[in-house]
Amino acid sequence: MNIIETKNLSYKYDDTTALSDISISFEKGKITTLLGANGAGKSTLFLTLNGILKPTSGTVQFMGKDIGYSKKELKLLRQNVGIVFQNPDDQLFSSSVFSDVSFGAMNLNLPREEVKERTYDALKRVGMYTLRDRPTHALSFGQKKRVAIAGVLVMKPKVIILDEPTAGLDPMGVSEIMHLLQNICRNDHATIILSTHDIDVVPIYSDFVHVIHNGGLISSGTPDEIFSDPDLLRQHNLRLPRIAHLLEILNKHDSFDVDFSKGAISGARQELLKLLKR
Numbered sequence: 001m002n003i004i005e006t007k008n009l010s011y012k013y014d015d016t017t018a019l020s021d022i023s024i025s026f027e028k029g030k031i032t033t034l035l036g037a038n039g040a041g042k043s044t045l046f047l048t049l050n051g052i053l054k055p056t057s058g059t060v061q062f063m064g065k066d067i068g069y070s071k072k073e074l075k076l077l078r079q080n081v082g083i084v085f086q087n088p089d090d091q092l093f094s095s096s097v098f099s100d101v102s103f104g105a106m107n108l109n110l111p112r113e114e115v116k117e118r119t120y121d122a123l124k125r126v127g128m129y130t131l132r133d134r135p136t137h138a139l140s141f142g143q144k145k146r147v148a149i150a151g152v153l154v155m156k157p158k159v160i161i162l163d164e165p166t167a168g169l170d171p172m173g174v175s176e177i178m179h180l181l182q183n184i185c186r187n188d189h190a191t192i193i194l195s196t197h198d199i200d201v202v203p204i205y206s207d208f209v210h211v212i213h214n215g216g217l218i219s220s221g222t223p224d225e226i227f228s229d230p231d232l233l234r235q236h237n238l239r240l241p242r243i244a245h246l247l248e249i250l251n252k253h254d255s256f257d258v259d260f261s262k263g264a265i266s267g268a269r270q271e272l273l274k275l276l277k278r
């Protein structure tokens, strides 16, 4: 079942068409990754999904219904569809970590005790509980990202959109964030939608992938399906995961019978073991 989708959606900034006639859907309870080169339209699409931008034409549907743009409708939509911006400085505005994260829960008009409980819980999940009284400006980039994620988690949204959540993080930080997202998806049954240029993590964590280019949808499928067509990716300034690229070279140049769509180490290992045991 699709939890959120667009129908023939176009979006124009003053002189730039950022999205043209895009119909794209996101399945409930899955992790879907949006791949696209810089300027492809990923951020613009995300901003239309929770009503921050209103399409020039076409519609966004949440749980089967066109979204509305009245203040009341948008407030409700944003409680259900949370967005974590690429730059945490665009998201954080309160003086302390605790007050920033609690803001979303306070907006839900919950009892004071529950606000506190949810805020603590969200902070623990992102590993920022011990820094809860720290001013947000005195955090590292990675810590700010975690606080921004906690600020969305606290509302318990059905859909969490993250614009390049792995950008600017060290390798450990990337793994931790991706694990956390997987955990939120599997345990809380939330739908996760993200964009990333970190192609190597895509086959590990994504259930589904959409490729966009120049504001249009190019291709959709499981990571294996998407990575089985390296030429299509290269035409759109993307690439295979390194592991899949190695398998592709073994297949095309060295004529080994390996399936190069396997972009994660586990799948590639199976392919290589099959080959070695022959």
Ligand SMILES: Nc1ncnc2c1ncn2[C@@H]1O[C@H](COP(=O)(O)OP(=O)(O)O)[C@@H](O)[C@H]1O
Residues within 6 Å of the ligand: 013, 014, 016, 017, 018, 036, 037, 038, 039, 040, 041, 042, 043, 044, 045
């Ligand atoms: N605020 C803006 N005003 C005008 N053009 C914009 C603005 N934001 C983005 N664009 C343009 O819209 C297109 C899509 O941008 P964006 O959605 O940011 O792509 P991505 O996130 O995939 O890099 C690009 O051509 C970009 O230059």
Ligand SMILES: [Mg+2]
Residues within 6 Å of the ligand: 042, 043, 044, 086, 163
């Ligand atoms: Mg962007």
